[in-house]
Amino acid sequence: MSDWPLPESFADACGTVRWNRLGARGGRPLVLLHGTPFSSYVWRAVARSLARDHQVFVWDMPGYGQSEKYAGQDVSLAAQGRVFARLLDHWGIENPLVAAHDFGGAVALRAHLLHGVRYRALALVDPVALAPWGSPFFRLVRDHAGVFEQLPPPLHRALVREYVGSTGGPGLNPRVLDRLVDPWLGESGRPAFYRQIAQADQRYTDEMQDRYAGIEVPTLVCWGEDDAWIPVARGRELAGLVPGARWEPIAHAGHLVQEDAPAELTAALLDFFTRLP
Numbered sequence: 379m380s381d382w383p384l385p386e387s388f389a390d391a392c393g394t395v396r397w398n399r400l401g402a403r404g405g406r407p408l409v410l411l412h413g414t415p416f417s418s419y420v421w422r423a424v425a426r427s428l429a430r431d432h433q434v435f436v437w438d439m440p441g442y443g444q445s446e447k448y449a450g451q452d453v454s455l456a457a458q459g460r461v462f463a464r465l466l467d468h469w470g471i472e473n474p475l476v477a478a479h480d481f482g483g484a485v486a487l488r489a490h491l492l493h494g495v496r497y498r499a500l501a502l503v504d505p506v507a508l509a510p511w512g513s514p515f516f517r518l519v520r521d522h523a524g525v526f527e528q529l530p531p532p533l534h535r536a537l538v539r540e541y542v543g544s545t546g547g548p549g550l551n552p553r554v555l556d557r558l559v560d561p562w563l564g565e566s567g568r569p570a571f572y573r574q575i576a577q578a579d580q581r582y583t584d585e586m587q588d589r590y591a592g593i594e595v596p597t598l599v600c601w602g603e604d605d606a607w608i609p610v611a612r613g614r615e616l617a618g619l620v621p622g623a624r625w626e627p628i629a630h631a632g633h634l635v636q637e638d639a640p641a642e643l644t645a646a647l648l649d650f651f652t653r654l655p
Contacts, residue, residue, distance in 0.1 A: 382419045384436070384444050388468050392457050393440030393448065395465060400436065401429030406498075407471040408432040408651070411462070413480020413506070414574055415542060416634075417443025419557055420479070423640040428647065435469060439485070443561050447570040455481070455582035459488030463495050475651050477501040479636065484583055491589045499654055501598040501647055504605055504633050507616050508587060509580050513607060515541065516575060523576035527569055538562050538571060546606030547632025547639075554637060590619040597623040598650040602631030602638060624650060 384396035398418075408428060410421045418425075418436040425434050438445040440461060441453035462485055466474070476497045478486035483505020489495040512520065519526050529537065539559050543550055550558070562571040597620045601613030610627060617625040626646045631638035 382422050384418065384438060388437075388465055390440060390461050390464060392452055392461050393446035395437055395440060395446075395461065396444040397435065397437035397465070400425055400434040401432055403433055405429075405431060405433035406475060407435065407469075408475040408477065409435045409437075409466070409471075411437075411476070411478035411482030411486055412439070412442070413482050413504075414442070414578070415538070415562060415571060416480070416558060417561060419443065420634060420636045424477075424636055424644050424647070427640075427644045431648075432475070432651075435471075435474075437465065439482075441570050441574055447566045447573075449569065451570075451573065452577070453570075453574045454577040454579065455484050455488060458485045459493060462486070462489045463493045466495060472496065473498045475499050475501075477503065477647055478505060479503040480633070481506050481578075483507055487586060487590075488582065490595070491586045491593070497595050499596040499598070499651060500593075501600065501650060502616070503600045503635055503643065504602055504608055504613065505599075505616070506608070507583060507590075508612050509584055511580060511583070511608065512578065516578070519572065519575045520578055523572040527572045531563070531568070534568055534571075535559065535563060544606060545633035546604045547602060547634065547637075548630065550634070550637055590616070591621065593620045593623075596650075596654055598626060598646070599623050600626045600628060600635060600643060600646055602633055602635045603627050603629050604631060604638075605633040607633040626650075 384398045386397045388395040412418050417438045483502045599617040601610050617623045635643050
């Protein structure tokens with residue numbers, strides 16, 4: 379993606395990670411985590427804005443976006459949490475600011491709660507965090523991934539496009555939708571799409587959900603009020619479980635808040651991060 383390059387790489391046992399750093403190296407480190415079935419591309423507008431005052435790290439998880447995809451790859455939440463911890467070591471940054479969306483929220487929570495990774499503050503944007511999760515469509519594909527993987531390429535493309543476009547809110551720009559669908563096409567992308575759904579197991583959030591009350595870092599919970607994938611009520615519930623968490627609903631935004639309301643989300647993140655003691 380020439381308009382969103384990830385020129386750096388990190389060789390991990392779960393697959394080579396593509397990443398980039400934006401902003402001045404002396405700025406406070408801030409890491410952005412994407413969700414599924416997306417990539418760091420959804421953070422582009424927010425990342426460029428935050429890079430004015432921060433050193434922003436963006437990355438595509440193994441099996442997603444521009445990072446490596448291969449048969450038999452472990453792209454589970456458990457694996458991604460460990461990859462994130464190793465990636466932070468590779469970058470040599472401690473106590474970063476973290477903003478994480480969807481599946482990435484669960485990855486950030488696992489790294490913190492189960493692997494001891496410390497954050498200066500944590501912003502969760504429509505995260506996968508509370509059971510039960512997964513739409514009826516998501517569960518259908520997960521339970522029959524091998525069947526769906528045999529769809530002819532045109533039908534596969536139509537399915538992915540319809541799924542990605544169903545996040546709620548005002549709707550995605552067609553060119554943005556094309557960008558989000560493109561990594562899931564072709565010989566490596568098509569099986570990778572079904573692989574990441576097949577490995578989506580709720581037990582990876584179940585095993586940490588009772589630890590949310592022990593989170594001590596400053597936490598912000600943002601939620602698109604028109605999220606069609608995870609109801610806004612789940613966001614209020616999550617904010618109530620994390621001691622002192624700040625609740626920030628965002629009007630007229632669906633699950634992809636970064637696309638639907640990038641200015642509002644950037645303002646919420648900046649206000650939260652700059653008010654830290």
